[in-house]
Amino acid sequence: xxxxxxxxxxxxxxxxxxxxxxxxxxxxxxxxxxxxxxxxxxxxxxxxxxxxxxxxxxxxxxxxxxxxxxxxxxxxxxxxxxxxxxxxxxxxxxxxxxxxxxxxxxxxxxxxxxxxxxxxxxxxxxxxxxxxxxxxxxxxxxxxxxxxxxxxxxxxxxxxxxxxxxxxxxxxxxxxxxxxxxx
Numbered sequence: 001x002x003x004x005x006x007x008x009x010x011x012x013x014x015x016x017x018x019x020x021x022x023x024x025x026x027x028x029x030x031x032x033x034x035x036x037x038x039x040x041x042x043x044x045x046x047x048x049x050x051x052x053x054x055x056x057x058x059x060x061x062x063x064x065x066x067x068x069x070x071x072x073x074x075x076x077x078x079x080x081x082x083x084x085x086x087x088x089x090x091x092x093x094x095x096x097x098x099x100x101x102x103x104x105x106x107x108x109x110x111x112x113x114x115x116x117x118x119x120x121x122x123x124x125x126x127x128x129x130x131x132x133x134x135x136x137x138x139x140x141x142x143x144x145x146x147x148x149x150x151x152x153x154x155x156x157x158x159x160x161x162x163x164x165x166x167x168x169x170x171x172x173x174x175x176x177x178x179x180x181x182x183x
Contacts, residue, residue: 009100013086014113045072045136053131060164062121063147070116072136080129081105082122089181090117148173
């Protein structure tokens with residue numbers, strides 16, 4: 001089995017498309033293999049935690065990241081469809097404040113590698129979506145920060161024609177230049 005690794009608008013963020021084997025009974029693909037998750041993709045990071053999230057149409061989560069102990073995330077959708085976004089929040093990066101986004105779904109079976117130093121978020125486009133992601137660092141709620149999903153300084157082009165449903169944390173997100181960023 002193998003994966004096709006594709007570039008995005010941000011060089012460290014990678015889109016990963018697996019080889020999927022289908023027959024009349026269903027499909028099979030390798031969602032992760034340490035042998036194939038090479039340093040040119042993962043930059044030497046190892047995974048320590050898996051997370052599973054379920055949300056309904058219109059829910060927008062993010063843009064989340066951790067300070068002091070930043071997380072890399074390998075994100076995929078096993079049910080439904082989302083538009084997933086990564087934003088560079090590294091102050092010393094030439095791409096600080098730039099974003100890239102892609103559709104992840106149970107149909108395209110793609111994954112997005114969001115390295116440490118990037119905020120990540122998504123909006124649910126299907127009736128229900130379930131997302132799985134692996135992280136390179138444990139979740140520390142006290143270190144989590146949130147950038148406002150609609151920050152005009154970032155200018156994310158969300159593919160929605162509705163007002164998203166926001167949780168308390170997401171509604172209270174700060175603008176990029178007011179947020180605590182990663183040095």
